Amino acid sequence: MTTTVDEGLQRLMGAAAQWEQGAWCLAALRLSGRPPGDPLGAAALTVLDAVGLTGAVDGGSFTRPQLDGLAAAPLLQTATLVSGEYRGWSDHTDEAILAQGQASGSAAAMFRQFMLPQYPDLAARLAAPGARMIDVGTGVGALAVGYAVAFPNLEVTGIDVFDRALAMAEQTVREAGVADRVQLRRQDVTELTEVAAYDLAWIPAPFVPEPAFGAGVARLVEALRPGGLLIVGHGKYDGSDLDNALTRFKTLAYGGTPLDSSTAVDLLTSHGLRDVLTVPTPPGAPGLTVGTR
Known part of the structure; x- marks a missing residue:
């Protein structure tokens, strides 16, 4: 019995050490952007160098704010979650909500890399004057801004029901200089007409x-122009047991809808969309299922 207990304790301590290492690596990613000569920033860069990420951070596909959000969002969100007073997304601090939004700002780059090659006609549509996009759950507006910057003729409507996030979104849009092409509305997707x-x-x-998700998808299909594309972001449930369990855990914490690829495909197909498929995305990125009206 003693041997069994010791083995269990060793597994627990080993797992905790790995998880702690991950948290500190995320902190290093965030702090790697400190000014040159800062000792903590320099130490953080050695951590990134140890895992071969220095080149990926310097001059990579992500902006510095996007990297900061990617690193800080899980740290800040889990800190709130374990505080004992967490009830839902609105309990997060402004900093945590902003970090999540900053991380989502890279979505436009992912869209151009992983989706547009499969939809060449859509690329031309989004580049044309009068092109329009709707961003449901716009949060702090980083995703909406990312698309507006990537497609200079695109007009983006961002909707959300979270007043505090929308207030931050107004600042995000204003500072990005795209307020003439990004409209923000306090609106539930189920009320879209x-x-x-x-x-x-x-x-x-x-x-x-x-x-709201089920009704919202139906509203969005109606809101698309013929040939328009609907993108559903969702969890990935085809990984390891740990990956799948964490995806369910995070979705529950966010208060959202657990959705896998096959269910997403069936959902979009049932609404009459064409060419429905799930697009391969890198590890850590959400699953993306798309369909054309």
Whole structure:
């Protein structure tokens, strides 16, 4: 019996040490952007160098704010989650919500890399004057801004029901200099009434509660112009047991809709969308299922 207990204790301590290492690596990623000569920043860079990430950070595909958000969001969110007073997304601090938004700002770059090659006609549509996109659950507006910057003729409508996030989104849009092309509205996706108004629509299932998500997808299909594309962001449930368990855990913490690829494909197909498929994305990125009206 003693041997069994010792083995269990060793496994627990080993796992905890690995998890702690991950948290500190994320902290190093965030602090690696400190000014030259800062001792803590220099030490953080040695951590990134030890795992071969220095080149990926310097001059990579992510902006510095996006890297900061990618690193800080899980640290800040889990800190709130374990505080004992967590009830939902609105309990997060402004810093945690901003970090999540900054991380999502890289979505436009992912879209151009992983999706546009498969939809060449859409690339031309988004580059044309009058192109429109709707961003459901816009949060602090970073994703909306990312698309507006990537496509200079694109007009983006960002909707959300979270007043505090929308206030931060107004500042994000203003500072990015795209306020003339990004409109923010306090609106539930289930209340969307526009028809044939958008060329591109985005909805993130992990952040939208199930009743609103199901009704919202139906509204978004109606809101698409013929040939327009709907993108559903969702969890990935085809990984290891740990990956799948963590995806469910995070979705529950976010208060959103657990959705796997096959269910997402069935959902979009049932709404009459064409060419429905799940696009391969890198590890750590959400699953993306898309369909054309």
